[in-house]
Amino acid sequence: AQSVTQLGSHVSVSEGALVLLRCNYSSSVPPYLFWYVQYPNQGLQLLLKYTSAATLVKGINGFEAEFKKSETSFHLTKPSAHMSDAAEYFCAVTRSGGYNKLIFGAGTRLAVHP
């Protein structure tokens, strides 16, 4: 079975500050891991994905995440927050091998203050 835990349902940062959103996963098979972003009244958009290539993954809008097998983590970071980053962020896991069924975390709402 697979699961995802996102630590912190709400994170608040100042504009220009580091963004760190935490995600830990549980998987009995090699996982694929993803971060999605959801802006108000919109669907989910893929930020980045880990599919067993490089462990440091760069995504859109300056975000990146590092897969750490020893810590079963896939935390999302951005060096400098922008007001437009305010949104809800979801970590998700699936099995490798083309199955494609995503298991989502509960989400973290990011607020960015001036």
Next chain:
Amino acid sequence: DARVTQTPRHKVTEMGQEVTMRCQPILGHNTVFWYRQTMMQGLELLAYFRNRAPLDDSGMPKDRFSAEMPDATLATLKIQPSEPRDSAVYFCASGLVEGGSYNEQFFGPGTRLTVL
């Protein structure tokens, strides 16, 4: 540019009424997913189709929900009869599975359902 479309975007109905939500996946995609999003439960997978065949609908209440793909360009999710607890945003997503590789799921804008 290619995107998943969903209709209607908003639906308000009364308890007991039938609700049908429609999704047009991206042309060429062979997998379609239905998700439900609520404040309490977050994002839940309801059903998953590949090449129009249902692969997994274990997340869907079978007594009132049904999901179909009449053809490759249309997926439907039906609730009959609807109940207030069905109020949620329903997302459709599509993707392409080729061999053993994973490809991104593209999400539609969602249908916001309110059952009074």
